[in-house]
Amino acid sequence: xxxxxxxxxxxxxxxxxxxxxxxxxxxxxxxxxxxxxxxxxxxxxxxxxxxxxxxxxxxxxxxxxxxxxxxxxxxxxxxxxxxxxxxxxxxxxxxxxxxxxxxxxxxxxxxxx
Amino acid sequence: xxxxxxxxxxxxxxxxxxxxxxxxxxxxxxxxxxxxxxxxxxxxxxxxxxxxxxxxxxxxxxxxxxxxxxxxxxxxxxxxxxxxxxxxxxxxxxxxxxxxxxxxxxxxxxxxx
Numbered sequence: 521x522x523x524x525x526x527x528x529x530x531x532x533x534x535x536x537x538x539x540x541x542x543x544x545x546x547x548x549x550x551x552x553x554x555x556x557x558x559x560x561x562x563x564x565x566x567x568x569x570x571x572x573x574x575x576x577x578x579x580x581x582x583x584x585x586x587x588x589x590x591x592x593x594x595x596x597x598x599x600x601x602x603x604x605x606x607x608x609x610x611x612x613x614x615x616x617x618x619x620x621x622x623x624x625x626x627x628x629x630x631x632x633x
Numbered sequence: 634x635x636x637x638x639x640x641x642x643x644x645x646x647x648x649x650x651x652x653x654x655x656x657x658x659x660x661x662x663x664x665x666x667x668x669x670x671x672x673x674x675x676x677x678x679x680x681x682x683x684x685x686x687x688x689x690x691x692x693x694x695x696x697x698x699x700x701x702x703x704x705x706x707x708x709x710x711x712x713x714x715x716x717x718x719x720x721x722x723x724x725x726x727x728x729x730x731x732x733x734x735x736x737x738x739x740x741x742x743x744x745x746x
Binding site (some may be wrong): 625626 | 639652665667669674675677678679682683720722723725728729733734735736737738739
């Protein structure tokens, strides 16, 4: 069966510090990968998605970046965090092709102080 | 007009009630519809997906699509306190050559004993 891991679960970082969130998927190959942010009381905002190694599409221009160094690994980064980067970050995967169901990780709750 | 719209609620019902959760969408070409459940501080989990029109049933849950009205519904029979969560609808939307699930804001459901 497939499993998706995200870490850390919670993170408190000062403004201006760097960020690295990691997501890995087990039990499948060549998944589509996604990073979402969910602010309190709001919907899911798609940040990045990837349909293959080295292929990253950005939905929202901001101070975040994503990389996919391996087939089942997706990393979200920032060089300098802003207060507005606080939120619940979710990684998800899907099989791709003509299937659209996504499977989400447990999320990382980021607080920028 | 947003592509997927959903009333955020909260919707509060007594245990045992039939719950109706709804979304509207903008593009009549959409064919694939998904429902997710998200417990507080957790990642969303896929509940059901439907293709084109009609109903799909899974236990106490029924997903319904009305393409003429561009309206999708999720019905929960015999609701339980454990159903208390946020329910999100999602529809794949073409973006940059890939179909990416676009989520509604989610409806918060509270089932009280």
